[in-house]
Amino acid sequence: MRRAFAIVLLLTACGDGRTPLVVYSPHGRDLLRLVEESYETLRPGVDVRWLDMGSQEVYDRVRSERANPQADVWFGGPATILARAAREGLLAPYRPAWGDAVPPSHRDPEGRYFGLYRTPPILVFNQAAVTPEEAPRDWDDLLLPRWRGRVLIRDPLASGTMRTIFGFILARSVAETGSTEQGFEWLRRLDAQTKEYVHNPALLHQKMVRQEGLVTMWELTDILFQRQRGNPLGYHFPASGTPVISDSVALVEGARHGAEARAFIDWLGSRETQILTAERAFRLPARQDLPPEELPEWARQALAEMVEAEVDWQLMEEKGAEWMNLWDRTIRGRGGR
Template identity: 50%
Template structure:
């Protein structure tokens, strides 16, 4: 294994979701997926309210998507769609059909988050699927972005930390792991870079208002992360070769 077991001092305040087997890694932040939109072009009631709404023909050529082959966030979304298909039908066919319908509405696949932000701000497209921290940071920079959580529930990615096996400075690494999960560090990350803490024992009166709003409105969907780790590369390869670009012609 690339990682060595280590139990942080704050380990009792998280989990069990996001904790690695044998204490190999521990969740520090939770990254929710959202439906984001240009708030100058689309009002919250007009925006897609759930996953399937973004497939509506009204959004034809108005959807911007971060290139899934280069994005862990997008791979998690693709994985959710395919896992939902497996749960409901026992097969991936319906999931790939959903992604093909999304491809039909997609104007472009942005190579990186900065390009995605620029295109969304310029109204080259007006809706996207992306992660909450990036959108909140962009809002703080004055970009005209709004967001909402899919009504039926959303994917939440556990961003974890672990100790590298064979580290020459294991004690320093352990001290750093302990630090990033401390109350002070988590509150700093929540206030300055919009990271949602994985710990649930932080003082509520110290957390920024956006955290309480997220916890109140966000519904988390179940994800089989083990299955995604095992099958995700194959699913993504199939999508890239057989689904991407099978909708309408566009400039990528």
């Protein structure tokens, strides 16, 4: 009910003559406020209206609204989810001015979505209770007996980040053994370790800080924000490699304010905005033409430490929804049984 009320306000508020620009995004309030304020300063005739929700929720909403689109821009989410939306005709082709600076692996060949940021999943721990030496350093470390009942997981059904991590585990199983059996067994063992599947990232952070759980998997940007606020969350990049998410942007098919949406997408990926969001919102640019010396220290450190895993993204795109439904029916909350 509260979400429905928020959408009504999003679509009806503001009668000051500005052009509304409706943005659906999983990026969280910090980045969305920065983007809103910066863009409206540049273009005072535009009213940026954003709705913050998980990547899967963005997909579900855009899909449900396809006969009467409400959003203009889908800002953020793994390319695997946007690829599904593109196949279903939910996204309109638009090649932004910066499109060629993004490698082909981070953009749709038909120009329906483009990577804006590289978002690496990481292993997170409460450093007030766990030392860096004790903390998990690779995916399999989460299955050690010491972490039983101490793992918190963001609910994977609503989260593009968690769907990417679970999909990576299953795709890795297929690559190594020819089947998903080993991967599902890994997820079954993780379920036995898990204390709770948490509804949203804010709750996940709160519970980690309160030591309701000691370790989790999440993404780098959010954890850097938490550390900036003084919360005792440490992290390691998985030693064997992490599935770096191509965090993408797209023009919604049938957008009511298409011209402004295209200008907004051009601005998001511009050199100036990419550096702004790196400096103030811990976003690692996807475009490859930015010299490292122009990036902040945290970004240079991440690029030096991060091992990017080889991932069959096409397989994850094709099978991801099926895999998650099977996990939900047969593994979630069963304690490894």
